[in-house]
Amino acid sequence: MTFSAPPLPDYARDLGHGVYAIDTGFQRPNFDAAYLVIDAGRAAFIDTGPRFAVPRLLGTLAALGLDAAAVDWVIPTHVHLDHAGGVGTLMRELPHARALVHPRGARHMIDPSALYEGALAVYGAEEMARSYGTLDSIPAERVLNSHDGQRVPLGGRELLIHDAPGHARHHHVIWDPVSRGWFTGDTFGISYREMDTDGRPWIFPTTTPVQFEPEVLRASVERMLSFAPDCVYLTHYSRLGDVATLGAAQLRLLDEVVAMGLRLATVDNRHAALIDGLRQIYLADLRRQGSTLSDAEFQRLMDLDLELNAQGMGVWLDRMQRQARA
Incomplete structure (x- = not known):
């Protein structure tokens, strides 16, 4: 008798080691990824994309035979809306999950009104409605502040949180010892698959507003490289290897x-x-x-x-x- 893995939706991809990339559908295909990590029947979402991505996240969970009660954690790398706009909406569907958020960003998940108004001022009402929608709040008792060096149990593995400013001061990254990979948000840069050359990715650092700090960003990248990772899980976009080369570039x-x-x-x-x-x-x-x-x-x-x-x-x-x- 042979075992066959459950079919995944066309927007999800099995990356191995219990890690799944989910194309959130934000902007264009292969632009914005959320991640689902599963170990011993327990699950965590890392980044969510905007609220419109939530059906894709839940659809991937269901396709893998897990229900909402299996999710222990929702961990946005930072609270920019392409990473965390769907956190509040997703949490409403997950009865036992806790949101683990950088302490500089946690208040914006509990009361997202200032976050929404700031984005509205930048993008305008039409773009906000098209790309992001409204933001749902999370009860304060379901939000935990992360801290540097924090260990997060998930099934049989333990994720590790590191503070990683440079792109944003409310940014942390997540180390997975099983795949030896970092979930990097935007701190380790951006790499679009349309720009690959003969299978080789091109990567560039993000300097987006309003907290770009080049010396701090360099230190965060160098800290991640010091772990000699086998891969990085970028939000923009997905899993990449040859991390030392990418970091130097x-x-x-x-x-x-x-x-x-x-x-x-x-x-x-x-x-x-x-x-x-x-x-x-x-x-x-x-x-x-x-x-x-x-x-x-x-x-x-x-x-x-x-x-x-x-x-x-x-x-x-x-x-x-x-x-x-x-």
């Missing part, structure tokens, strides 16, 4: 991006100059890797990242200037 790009930003700190029309500077750095690095992706396709895929990364660099440069005057 994005730290090199980080240095280039920072140097470019400092050169342009006081130019006229700085935001447009930062967008163009990022575009040139990214494209040159892609071409060094042998990519033949057209400039037009690059622009289509990267338009939002260029805009948000330039915004984040502007916030960082303004902060640097204020500190220099103080």
